[in-house]
Amino acid sequence: MATPADRDTILDLTQRLLVSITRGDWDTYKELCCLSLTCFEPEAMGNLVDGLEFHQYYFNLPSGPTPVQSTIVAPHIRIMGEVAVIAYVRLTQKIADGKPTTVAMEETRVWHKQGGKWKHVHFHRSPAK
Ligand code: GLY
Numbered sequence: 001m002a003t004p005a006d007r008d009t010i011l012d013l014t015q016r017l018l019v020s021i022t023r024g025d026w027d028t029y030k031e032l033c034c035l036s037l038t039c040f041e042p043e044a045m046g047n048l049v050d051g052l053e054f055h056q057y058y059f060n061l062p063s064g065p066t067p068v069q070s071t072i073v074a075p076h077i078r079i080m081g082e083v084a085v086i087a088y089v090r091l092t093q094k095i096a097d098g099k100p101t102t103v104a105m106e107e108t109r110v111w112h113k114q115g116g117k118w119k120h121v122h123f124h125r126s127p128a129k
Contacts (some may be wrong), residue, residue, distance in 0.1 A: 006084070007079065008078045010086050010118070011072070011086065013032060013118055014072065014075070014109055014111075015107070016028065016032060017029065017032050018072070019070070019089065022069065022070050023063075023070040024061075024063045026060075027081070029055065029059065030061050030105065032051060032119070032120050033052060033119060033120045034120060036051060037052060037121060038091065038121070039122060039124065040123075040124045040125070041124070043058075059109065064095075064116075066094060068093065069093045069094075071092075072088045073089040073091060076088065083110065083113075084110070084113075085111075085112070086111070087107070087109075088104055088107060089105065089124040089128050090104070090105045090107050106126050106127070107124070108123060108124045109122070110122040
């Protein structure tokens with residue numbers, strides 16, 4: 001039976017993952033993800049991406065001088081034994097064309113406990129309507 005502590009763990013790991021993305025912290029992102037992570041996301045143009053190489057490209061880009069902040073809104077967490085699913089809307093605040101801008105994305109992320117450690121194994125991101 002999943003406990004509130006299990007849910008807190010999944011929320012914390014997801015928050016860490018998003019912070020690693022906004023900070024361009026590849027080491028943390030890689031540590032949290034399974035090497036065979038799969039995903040659908042707008043950057044993949046309708047294709048299922050398999051593995052980390054596609055994601056590393058974005059971490060290798062020069063980081064901008066402007067702050068970026070992600071907020072997880074109304075997360076729903078379901079834990080099924082060694083598998084957990086978290087779904088939420090992610091608000092990303094950034095500066096675009098010199099103005100503060102917010103982008104909303106619907107995200108579903110799947111975590112799998114492997115060798116006692118939760119690893120991110122699949123996600124789906126799409127623009128919130
Ligand atoms: N685009 C990478 C991720 O959302 O995990």
